[in-house]
């Protein structure tokens with residue numbers, strides 16, 4: 001089977017490419033520069049030089065593909081995330097980008113679209129478990145992901161001959177990635193890194209567990225699925241970041257900083273005790289790292305050469 005992957009050079013896409021190749025799929029992966037193309041070839045994929053905003057390039061990549069995984073997630077990292085303009089590309093890729101991928105998939109008669117999304121779409125549920133039927137809370141920060149999801153749901157809903165649209169709502173990514181490194185660095189410098197209430201819950205996923213979940217998404221019926229490890233109390237998450245930074249503890253961001261972050265930070269403060277049981281029941285996927293611990297944090301040089 002031939003699988004096309006967009007966002008293949010990002011944290012989510014890279015993990016997906018590695019796992020799809022290991023599972024025996026032929027992977028064609030979007031690269032925007034010859035350098036990235038070379039690196040994707042090194043991961044075992046066939047690189048395809050194009051952008052998500054290049055219709056012809058996208059159409060060519062999807063020719064003969066059985067499935068496409070849209071995993072373009074350029075999330076601004078660190079303090080940059082506090083600047084509203086920094087989210088423009090992110091929002092455009094989540095909305096217009098997702099629409100373009102779905103339209104190209106329809107044209108090329110691709111049967112399955114897998115869309116990466118985030119679990120912080122859900123409204124704060126306190127201590128209650130959050131499954132896929134829980135209410136979402138749409139704000140200017142979460143709307144782009146919701147719009148992206150709806151394109152994939154339309155793709156499946158309008159199908160005469162059986163098209164499948166799968167949305168994977170990932171938890172906060174932790175592991176060998178830029179945002180984990182930025183948070184650990186901030187904790188090392190004594191900055192507050194906690195968001196929300198210390199008693200609240202965070203939904204997390206290790207970078208190594210993302211790829212196998214994308215492989216598992218090749219066999220599930222259309223739908224929305226939560227994907228992550230066991231949720232963790234926010235105070236324990238902050239303690240883990242602090243420990244990774246070699247400190248005894250780290251604080252929670254105060255009201256003033258939260259105001260600066262505004263609507264963009266708010267979804268990250270929600271208490272989300274998210275369950276991935278439905279995805280496990282449908283696909284057999286289970287996180288290899290089900291519980292957050294010190295081994296989730298890598299130190300020293302990143303293992304992979306793409307970043």
Ligand SMILES: NC(=O)c1ccc[n+]([C@@H]2O[C@H](COP(=O)([O-])OP(=O)(O)OC[C@H]3O[C@@H](n4cnc5c(N)ncnc54)[C@H](OP(=O)(O)O)[C@@H]3O)[C@@H](O)[C@H]2O)c1
Nearest residue numbers: 007008009010011032052072073074075172173177178179
């Ligand atoms: N659920 C979560 O918590 C979550 C989800 C995603 C990301 N993050 C975090 O956010 C940080 C940044 O993520 P990242 O490193 O994956 O971001 P990134 O590499 O900057 O962007 C993600 C992907 O989008 C691609 N892209 C950007 N513009 C594009 C365009 N016009 N056409 C096609 N593709 C385009 C990038 O390609 P290029 O390589 O060519 O730029 C890359 O493959 C990471 O540390 C990650 O942990 C968290």
